[in-house]
Amino acid sequence: MKRFHAKPGERRCLQIEKFLFGLITFLVAVLAIFAATASADGQHSGVWKLNPAKSKYSPGPGPKELTETILLSMNRYKVDANGTGADGKPMHIEFDAKFDGKDYPMIGVPWADTDGQVTMIITCAVSTNGRTRTCTLKGTDEEGRKVNNVVVFHRQ
Structure with missing residues (x-):
């Protein structure tokens, strides 16, 4: 050796x-x-446009159009959405929260202010190619009706 x-x-x-x-x-x-x-x-962050044809609302109808701008980071979730409601009137939704367990106001959503009671669970997932975002909303609306919505968005 x-x-x-x-x-x-x-x-x-x-x-x-x-x-x-x-x-x-x-x-x-x-x-x-x-x-x-x-x-x-970054999967959820970005600008997302509603696809009304692929979305299902129960009870319906859903908005005619909606564009969401989402900023999601390790400690913050911010949503700014604008569109046209089913009644043809403009709609605006704002939500800005930290991941700290506290309640934060959700502007423009009637069922959001319920004195601390959970009325809606929203689960969103982004497709593997990152171009489609699907959100499922299950719970009760402001009139006490059961809600089971599937809302589909496309990245802009």
């Missing part, structure tokens, strides 16, 4: 190369984790 004996200067060079390789590997791993986190937050 042949042994390799590095000279002192060469040994130092090998140590630097090992250190740089380890540092680069660590930085790539950190960047990958950061990108995955940013991607998860």
Whole structure:
């Protein structure tokens, strides 16, 4: 078996190369984790336009048009939506909350102010290609009627 004996200067060079390789590997791993986190937050963020033809409202009818601008980060969820209601009147919805367990006002949504009682559960998912956002609303509206809506949006 042949042994390799590095000279002192060469040994130092090998140590630097090992250190740089380890540092680069660590930085790539950190960047990958950061990108995955940013991607998860960013899935819902953006401008979304309602697709009334693919949406189902029970009870109906739903809005004629609606465009939502959503900002979702690790500690904040902000929605600003404008459109035309089923009655043809302009509608505006605002919601700006932190993920801290506190209640925040939802402007423009009649069933949202219920003295702390949960009346609606909204679940949203973004398609794997990131172009379609589907929200399911289940609960009770301001008139006490059961709600089971599926609302489909497309990224703008």
